[in-house]
Amino acid sequence: MDTITLNPDAQLYCTTHPAMGTEYSLYLYAPSREQAAAIARPVFEEVDRVDGLLSNYQPGSELSRINREAFQHDVTTDPETFGFLATCLAWSERSRGAFDISVGRLMKAWKFFGASGAVPSQEELAAARADVGWEKIRLDRGQRTVRFLAAGIELDPGGVGKGYAVDRAVRVLRAKQAPAALLSAGSSTIYALGAPPGEAGWKVRVPFAGAGEDPISTVILRDTSLSTANLSEKNFVHDGHFYGAIMDPRTLRPVEGMAQVTAISPSATDSDALSNALFVSGPEDRALLLDGRQQDCALVIREKQCGQEKQFAAEYEAIRWPAEVANGQIAALANAKEKVKL
Amino acid sequence: MNRRSLLQGLSFSMLAAKLPGASSLYGQAEGPQAAPSRRIAANDRVNIGFIGPGSRGQELIRQLLRTPGVEIAAQCDVYEPRFAEVNEMVGKKVPAHRDYRELLQRKDIDAIFIATPPVFHASYAIAAMKSGRPVYCEKTIGFTQEDSQNVVDAVRKTGQVFQVGHQMRYASWIRDSIERVHQGEIGEPTQVYGYWHRSDNWRREAPNPSLEHLMNWRLYRESSGGLLEELGSHHIDIANWVFKERPQTILGASSIAVYHDGRTVGDNVQAVLGYSKGRRMFFSSITDNGLMADQLWIYGTEGSLQITLEDATFYKQTSKTITEASHSDVVQKGVATGASYSADSAMPYRGPGDRLQAKPGEDATLTACKSFVECVRSKQQPFANVEVGFGSAIACSTGRAAVYEERVAKIPQLPA
Numbered sequence: 001m002d003t004i005t006l007n008p009d010a011q012l013y014c015t016t017h018p019a020m021g022t023e024y025s026l027y028l029y030a031p032s033r034e035q036a037a038a039i040a041r042p043v044f045e046e047v048d049r050v051d052g053l054l055s056n057y058q059p060g061s062e063l064s065r066i067n068r069e070a071f072q073h074d075v076t077t078d079p080e081t082f083g084f085l086a087t088c089l090a091w092s093e094r095s096r097g098a099f100d101i102s103v104g105r106l107m108k109a110w111k112f113f114g115a116s117g118a119v120p121s122q123e124e125l126a127a128a129r130a131d132v133g134w135e136k137i138r139l140d141r142g143q144r145t146v147r148f149l150a151a152g153i154e155l156d157p158g159g160v161g162k163g164y165a166v167d168r169a170v171r172v173l174r175a176k177q178a179p180a181a182l183l184s185a186g187s188s189t190i191y192a193l194g195a196p197p198g199e200a201g202w203k204v205r206v207p208f209a210g211a212g213e214d215p216i217s218t219v220i221l222r223d224t225s226l227s228t229a230n231l232s233e234k235n236f237v238h239d240g241h242f243y244g245a246i247m248d249p250r251t252l253r254p255v256e257g258m259a260q261v262t263a264i265s266p267s268a269t270d271s272d273a274l275s276n277a278l279f280v281s282g283p284e285d286r287a288l289l290l291d292g293r294q295q296d297c298a299l300v301i302r303e304k305q306c307g308q309e310k311q312f313a314a315e316y317e318a319i320r321w322p323a324e325v326a327n328g329q330i331a332a333l334a335n336a337k338e339k340v341k342l
Numbered sequence: 343m344n345r346r347s348l349l350q351g352l353s354f355s356m357l358a359a360k361l362p363g364a365s366s367l368y369g370q371a372e373g374p375q376a377a378p379s380r381r382i383a384a385n386d387r388v389n390i391g392f393i394g395p396g397s398r399g400q401e402l403i404r405q406l407l408r409t410p411g412v413e414i415a416a417q418c419d420v421y422e423p424r425f426a427e428v429n430e431m432v433g434k435k436v437p438a439h440r441d442y443r444e445l446l447q448r449k450d451i452d453a454i455f456i457a458t459p460p461v462f463h464a465s466y467a468i469a470a471m472k473s474g475r476p477v478y479c480e481k482t483i484g485f486t487q488e489d490s491q492n493v494v495d496a497v498r499k500t501g502q503v504f505q506v507g508h509q510m511r512y513a514s515w516i517r518d519s520i521e522r523v524h525q526g527e528i529g530e531p532t533q534v535y536g537y538w539h540r541s542d543n544w545r546r547e548a549p550n551p552s553l554e555h556l557m558n559w560r561l562y563r564e565s566s567g568g569l570l571e572e573l574g575s576h577h578i579d580i581a582n583w584v585f586k587e588r589p590q591t592i593l594g595a596s597s598i599a600v601y602h603d604g605r606t607v608g609d610n611v612q613a614v615l616g617y618s619k620g621r622r623m624f625f626s627s628i629t630d631n632g633l634m635a636d637q638l639w640i641y642g643t644e645g646s647l648q649i650t651l652e653d654a655t656f657y658k659q660t661s662k663t664i665t666e667a668s669h670s671d672v673v674q675k676g677v678a679t680g681a682s683y684s685a686d687s688a689m690p691y692r693g694p695g696d697r698l699q700a701k702p703g704e705d706a707t708l709t710a711c712k713s714f715v716e717c718v719r720s721k722q723q724p725f726a727n728v729e730v731g732f733g734s735a736i737a738c739s740t741g742r743a744a745v746y747e748e749r750v751a752k753i754p755q756l757p758a
Binding site: 145 | 652
């Protein structure tokens with residue numbers, strides 16, 4: 001990659017843009033406010049374009065069209081969408097189904113689509129079982145078509161869409177020759193391009209709600225991405241039990257016993273998918289997920305029930321994690337009520 | 343340049359010269375002689391030659407890539423960075439030409455898409471049809487009145503399939519709701535009120551100043567009819583569709599209120615179009631606004647219809663009822679006084695509204711592309727045919743004079 005030198009007069013600017021149900025933030029160095037704006041505009045246009053491609057809330061999106069039609073007939077799609085779906089299925093295969101974008105009906109059964117969740121009836125869950133499963137999605141590379149093998153399959157890009165949008169937007173930043181920028185999709189996926197002047201990279205703090213104000217780890221990122229999966233976005237408590245919006249597609253239930261996963265990978269699509277796959281996977285599969293991916297690393301925070309009922313300790317597992325982790329803080333106890341505030 | 347030459351339209355070569363680098367690149371003469379084109383059977387792949395893959399052009403290519411049985415077989419542009427953008431989108435190297443005549447000479451092209459600046463539409467479309475190919479041409483079909491007439495003549499003479507890029511005609515919810523208007527749902531439609539209010543400076547970034555006119559052709563009178571042509575043409579087309587005729591007159595106004603950046607078209611425009619029986623269409627487009635806003639209202643004697651880019655809603659006036667009053671309550675007991683506000687009455691003119699139950703909205707441009715490819719195979723003229731294209735183009739090219747001189751202009755009609 002060409003090294004783009006930072007103009008000595010460059011200043012740090014920040015701008016935000018609402019998209020994909022969150023707020024994107026862009027920090028970048030530019031010689032003037034006007035030049036910062038001239039870069040930010042096409043970056044956010046690209047985010048909106050990806051939203052229009054993958055949104056399952058917009059009926060006119062390509063993903064919505066595939067959801068409507070792919071059970072009835074082969075749907076011809078564009079190479080970009082095809083490539084995105086192929087990437088998603090590759091992550092499903094690699095994660096043994098822990099990562100799966102076919103969870104649309106499951107998210108609806110648990111009322112996590114456009115709402116904050118509720119426990120479904122047994123009938124609703126049984127109905128969802130037939131409609132979930134990445135192996136029921138067939139891609140034909142030669143014809144560039146998508147076909148569903150079950151009538152109710154619905155793709156939900158929730159576990160990877162923001163990461164993909166960040167990757168595409170970073171391409172625009174590179175094309176505009178932005179020397180140093182940080183793009184954040186509501187903080188769940190972050191890409192660090194280049195480095196601030198005189199720094200080795202962009203500093204990203206990994207907080208953990210159970211551990212108070214201080215971050216549990218701080219990493220320096222340069223030309224790589226970081227994604228975090230936790231249950232702070234959508235969750236509910238029913239009969240004193242905490243339910244979060246990250247589903248295990250194999251059990252059709254929200255994942256239990258996990259608190260937070262942060263993953264680092266050169267591709268934001270991959271770090272987003274990886275953080276979710278690690279969140280859903282058991283310990284053995286977690287190790288396999290990072291096997292052969294030397295540039296990827298992760299910080300996994302599990303919950304461990306300890307002592308009395310509804311009391312938990314957090315414990316961490318660092319996989320090639322490049323920074324120190326404040327172990328003592330993570331061990332802080334968090335009860336189920338506090339977890340709601342994650 | 344005097345106003346007369348501007349309004350009557352410049353020759354192609356003059357215009358090409360106005361766009362730096364264009365004259366020697368796009369080519370100046372009429373297109374090549376008819377290239378033998380193969381017969382396309384129902385299941386054959388349709389090979390597309392694409393002229394002008396800029397921002398709008400790339401959106402069309404994206405939708406063509408979602409259309410079964412279509413291949414992007416060749417591309418043409420004067421701005422070479424587009425080639426790599428197209429190759430990436432298509433996922434392979436698409437043969438590239440800088441001169442549209444070279445593209446038309448290829449033997450492996452079945453149909454032509456044109457998404458260049460509108461000053462080139464007519465000459466390229468005519469050359470493409472003469473070369474024996476069906477044409478999908480972005481709106482407006484012609485820049486001058488003469489251009490639009492020439493395109494109609496070429497379609498009539500060659501019999502080629504010709505579709506204009508009025509994709510709103512293919513939006514399921516717009517089609518369904520206008521059908522209901524034609525069935526009398528809102529009585530007799532008398533007014534169409536359309537606005538497309540942007541929230542940006544309508545400027546593209548030029549990689550260097552020498553490319554300003556090529557990138558920002560929309561901002562200069564030599565190469566653009568401004569907001570009326572680029573945005574208003576879609577709404578004018580819908581008014582033509584609703585009223586089932588083309589407008590007879592156009593009254594216009596325009597100014598630069600904010601963007602004194604060298605542009606010569608207005609950053610705001612207003613137009614009133616006159617149809618038979620006193621029916622009117624009003625269009626407004628501005629560039630300063632809190633949000634993107636694109637809406638059309640169709641008002642009739644018995645209701646109104648609101649159309650947006652996502653849905654359509656019918657509103658009916660609540661019928662007035664008269665009941666008998668009680669003498670003892672009103673006259674003997676007397677009427678009471680108190681607070682008057684009721685939230686439901688704040689907007690009494692806005693009835694409850696009947697949201698149109700349309701099929702989930704596929705992207706209208708995708709439907710338009712699919713429909714065009716079907717027409718290429720079946721050799722049928724499309725719904726958005728050349729006469730539809732003439733209706734909006736003639737209003738816009740006539741409207742330029744009306745807008746710049748702030749007067750009423752008479753719109754020529756299409757000879758039978």
